[in-house]
Amino acid sequence: MASCALAYAVCCPLPATVLAFLDTTAYAGDPQCMKTISLWTASHHAGVYLRVAVFVLSALSLSGCGLLVGAAFGGGRPSCPEPGQWSVPEAGGTRLEAADTLLSRLAKEQVALLGETHDDPEHHRWQLHTIAGLYALRPQMVLGFEMFPRRVQGVLDDWIAGRLGDAEFLSRVEWRQVWGYDPELYLPLFQFARMHRIPMLALNVERRLVSRVGEVGWAAIPVADREGVTDPEPASREYATWLYQSYLDHQPPGGRQSVERRQPAEQELADARFRRFVEAMQVWDRAMAQGIADRLRGGQAPLVVAIMGSGHLQYGHGVPRQLRDLGVTSVAVALPWDQSESCAGLVPGLADAVFGIEARPRPRPAERPRLGISIDAAPDGVRVVSAVPASLAEQAGILAGDVIVRIAGEPAARPGDVIEAVLRQAPGTWLPITVQRGDATLDLVARFPPRQ
Structure with a gap:
């Protein structure tokens, strides 16, 4: 009673x-x-x-x-879940499912993939609640994260063992440089894992590998530089079509082909630059799937709960497809579904389950200073891969191929040094930058505009 x-x-x-x-x-x-x-x-x-x-x-x-x-809520099938409801997209609508039934089903899988929009606080609260429910049912668990490259796995282990404070942990995983989103969105997840000594798994690869694939294609990457990632399962035509809008969104200002969602033509899908973009996304998906599959090998396998952007999970593309190619078939995808989203998107195959999220106003994020360059590590500094047209970097005279050797009066030994210097820059101030261009050393100045 x-x-x-x-x-x-x-x-x-x-x-x-x-x-x-x-x-x-x-x-x-x-x-x-x-x-x-x-x-x-x-x-x-x-x-x-x-x-x-x-x-x-x-x-x-x-x-x-x-x-x-x-x-x-009765026996009917609403077209969209209300906040607080679990539902399953099916033909003709969605089917409500009780929380205990749904969580029990997820807990029996090898892998539970939880999606997110990275900067939405409600999505991260939902993830925390779902993880807690699954942990109560199956405490032999591992939490995998898109947010961490593999090279920081030792730092995650130290965090779970209680050897690091919050600030030191975030510094050592280079959170600001690698991920950049507000750490307060994710810290409750990390703290829950630490409290219950749930191992955390770094699933990602270095961003420069993904960027390089986008530039030259996967086949041109030497095996020694692939971070152990194996050849991805080729993308289906449906996945390529779905990725096309993301490809357009990633074009630099002035270079966008379209801002409207539409079906791409065959020649657009066959475009060499777009195909390299698809390959780069697949390498990302494959790397995370491999990290999950490797953790399931040997002994009594835990439940792997992985946290990543919803775009890697929807419609069975992305990570689920790569997991299937690696022999992991007991996989469930759960997504948060915002109250403001059109219910027409709740179609069969989108996910195994969706959870209704209340539409709450989000605090406006603080504007972060942007120099307008993409960078990579170099033996003698930080190489400028590209400069965005009309950006502060271009206005300062920075060119692709320049090597930044000093910034804000300090040596620039790694990309993080440049990122940290830019993020510290106040509106209305000047940032001195020294670059090596061929045999010449140039002192340049980036002028940050005052706050509007």
Whole structure:
């Protein structure tokens, strides 16, 4: 009876403070409940979102009381999930699925892939709740992240072992240089993993490898420079067509072919530059799929929950396709579905499940200083790969092929030195940059405009 009362309290719109009055002795005979309450208590004291408790308790407690999440919504099939609902895209609409049933199904897979829009706080809260629910069902878990290149795996291990503080961890994984999004969006996920000693897995490769593939194609990359990535499964025509709009979005200002979503013509899909773009995306997908597949080999395989952008997961393309090629077939994809999105996009094959996300206003991110160059490491500094037309870099006289040797009066030994210097630059100030151009050394100045 105590379990049913607890489940009912979780289902009903009661204040969160109700949870503070739980008498844990009433659940002493129920190990699963005690595990859940312990999980909530630890998470609460660590500052992790309180709603984790609601999600986990819902997943574990409701089926025993006959109170299934979604039961109150009747037997119809809405075209779009309401906030807080799990649903499965099917022909003719979507089918609501109870949270406990859905999570139990995900927990039985080898791999659960959770999508996101990188800068959406609600997506990351949903990821945290989902991970907590899956962990309560299957604690033998590994968390994989798109955000980390493989070379920082040792830093992730030190973090999980409790040997690093937040600031040192972010510094050593070069978060600002490699990923760049607000770390506060991701820290609750990292802290949850650390609290429960869940191994974290770095899934990505260096961005320069992906960029290089986009420039010269995969076949031109020497095997020694491929970071162990094997040949990707070729992209289907559907995936290439789906990637075409992303390709247009990545064109530099003034070079965009179109801003409207449309079906590309055959000659556009066959364009050599576009094909290299597709290959670059496939290398990204393959690298992450390989990292997951490698972790599943040998012994009792854990549940691998991987966090990555939704574009790598939708419609079974991207990472799911590469996993299938690597022999990993027990895979589920779950995506957040924003209330503001058109329900017409909820079609069969989009994902195994979607979760309705409330449309909440997002804080406007602070404008970050931009110099307008792409860069890469060089033996004697930082090489400028390209300069965006009409950018601050071009106005300062920086050219592709220049090697930045000093910036803001300090040596530029690696790309991170340049990125850090630019990010520190205040509006309305000048940034001195010394470049090597052939045999000549040039002192240039980038003038950052005042804040509007």
